[in-house]
Amino acid sequence: MSESINLKYIVPGDDFTRAGEASGAVKRKLKQLGFNSDVIRKVAIAMYEGEINMVIHAGGGEADVEILPDKIHIILADQGPGIPDISLAMKEGWSTAPDNVRSLGFGAGMGLPNIKKYSDELKIETELGKGTKLFITVNVSN
Amino acid sequence: MNVGDIQKILKADLICGNEDQLEYEVQTACGSDMMSDVLAFVKNQSVLLTGLNNPQVVRTAEMMDMRCIVFVRGKTPDSSVIELAKDHDIVILRTGLRMFTACGLLYSNGLRGGCEKE
Structure with a gap:
């Protein structure tokens, strides 16, 4: 592929069972395009954790994915409550998720740390009461 | 070890999967009810044991x-879980064993956690 491929997804905030659909679709697309499995897994996990976060904390949002030959950009934007303290939110094990989310297998305080772990670049823009935007980049050649 | 061996060792029911899928080779496994932990610590695992x-x-x-x-722990997935697994070519087994025992049996039969110290 020589040009960029742009994909857009709406992440519904009212149905936890659908969280991950967008990440799954991107994973399949990358596979179809022939990207290597390590890159695909990094993109899939980073985006999946982001999707879960949007559903848990922000009532859903939007995902924009740009696939380039040498990198993949993912922008996850929500209009949720924002993150009061990003450095705390980046700490493994720190979570504001309610108990009902933990009973679903998430909310262990690993969401943002996992996104950072699996991305090559992560930028977070957040404003209290307005929302959060995650800019995730995964490089194809390392 | 293959998926069929896991089924035998854990005396598990096959909830979804076919004969070909029972031949899938597996090297490593992970047991957890917290999916974020699975996503964080697991590398190249092929089997997930969970009560979630x-x-x-x-x-x-x-x-x-x-x-x-x-x-x-005998957890039976509902049809939405089974259909999703079929869509993604994933075998589902169910065992009445508890997590500790199930993991222990697989470990003692040679399956490992996939991380260096395991």
Whole structure:
């Protein structure tokens, strides 16, 4: 592929069972395009954790994915409550998720740390009461 | 070890999967009810043992390229979980064993955690 491929997804905030659909679709697309499995897994996990976060904390949002030959950009934007303290939110094990989310297998305080772990670049823009935007980049050649 | 061996060792029911899928080779496994932990610590695992019963278990396995999910403590997945697993070519087994025992049996039969110290 020589040009960029742009994909857009709406992440519904009212149905936890659908969280991950967008990440799954991107994973399949990358596979179809022939990207290597390590890159695909990094993109899939980073985006999946982001999707879960949007559903848990922000009532859903939007995902924009740009696939380039040498990198993949993912922008996850929500209009949720924002993150009061990003450095705390980046700490493994720190979570504001309610108990009902933990009973679903998430909310262990690993969401943002996992996104950072699996991305090559992560930028977070957040404003209290307005929302959060995650800019995730995964490089194809390392 | 293959998925069929896991079924025998854990005396597990095959909830979804076919003969060909029972031949899938598996090297490593992970046991957890917290999917974020699975996503954080697991590397190249092919089997997930869990007592958590919702579609996100299958989504997590999908993201990690896992081939088999074992529901422990006799947890029976509903049709939405089973259909999602079929869509992603993932075998589902169910055992009445508890997590500790199920993991211990697989470990003593040679399956490992996949991390260096395991």
